[in-house]
Amino acid sequence: MLTIWGRINSHNVKKVVWLAEEMGLAYDRRDVGGPFGMDDAYRALNPNALIPTIEDGGFTVWESNSILRYLASSHGGERFYPVESRARASAERWMDWHFTWADAVRPIFFQMVRTSPDQRDAGLVARSVARAAALSAILDEALERQPWLSGDAFGIGDIPVAAYANTWVQLPVERPSRPNLERWYAALQERDAFRNVVMIPLS
Ligand SMILES: N[C@@H](CCC(=O)N[C@@H](CS)C(=O)NCC(=O)O)C(=O)O
Structure with missing residues (x-):
């Protein structure tokens, strides 16, 4: 199961959740950032203390555009990536x-x-x-x-x-x-x- 960390009113989180939805991926989105704050466990995943971050089978990525490229290179998302x-x-x-x-x-x-x-x-x-x-x-x-x-x-x-x-x-x-x-x-x-x-x- 893909985990997406980030509050949904963030542009950069929206980008990632949007692609996950387009791909029909099962994901668990967890509210982080803004009023939800960030704990040490999250900062250990993303040293920038920014959202979004994803974790996919033990693999962690941050930077929303890199996440888009990763998702569109896997899990059947290739149709979204020339x-x-x-x-x-x-x-x-x-x-x-x-x-x-x-x-x-x-x-x-x-x-x-x-x-x-x-x-x-x-x-x-x-x-x-x-x-x-x-x-x-x-x-x-x-x-x-x-x-x-x-x-x-x-x-x-x-x-x-x-x-x-x-x-x-x-x-x-x-x-x-x-x-x-x-x-x-x-x-x-x-x-x-x-x-x-x-x-x-x-x-
Ligand atoms: N270049 C980063 C920028 C990430 C970024 O600036 N995220 C904002 C929200 S859009 C953030 O984490 N703000 C602090 C917060 O929400 O607590 C990316 O594309 O992932």
Whole structure:
């Protein structure tokens, strides 16, 4: 049985649980992090004191994107991970680019969801909203040429960007029209795992 440590309102935990659900894996998710805290046993598993961490038959991995790659390389998850080297690089590029995207979306999320209104930094929100809007043009352009960030089919190249795209879409901020991104987001919503794991209320 796969064990996934991490509270489910974490973007990085959502990514891993989403893939586990897509793969139909049996897993036991344990709440760690944020209000749940972390004990010494958890810190021994993950010296970064961050979530998520997984344990699979005595094998422990942390770093959410590494976990995605591991799961998609085992347990029949290969259909989510292109094999051919150029197709794989094209898909994986979005897993790395997601850090750029997350750096724009995260401040808006923290300010609007996890910061009381009187403590908010309006300048930071405005700069981050503008940055996310500009970056969304890059996504839109890519999704004009292909249906998924992973290529012709949904895969792990879509998951990290989509976790933050959902937050961007759910936040009450101005967004430019991005037809291809909107078509991709609508297609994501047809996936049960995306709706059930990622599209939960932001908290
Ligand atoms: N690069 C790491 C980042 C992990 C990370 O920053 N996790 C956040 C939650 S999204 C965390 O552990 N925050 C502290 C906490 O929840 O207590 C990964 O992708 O796994």
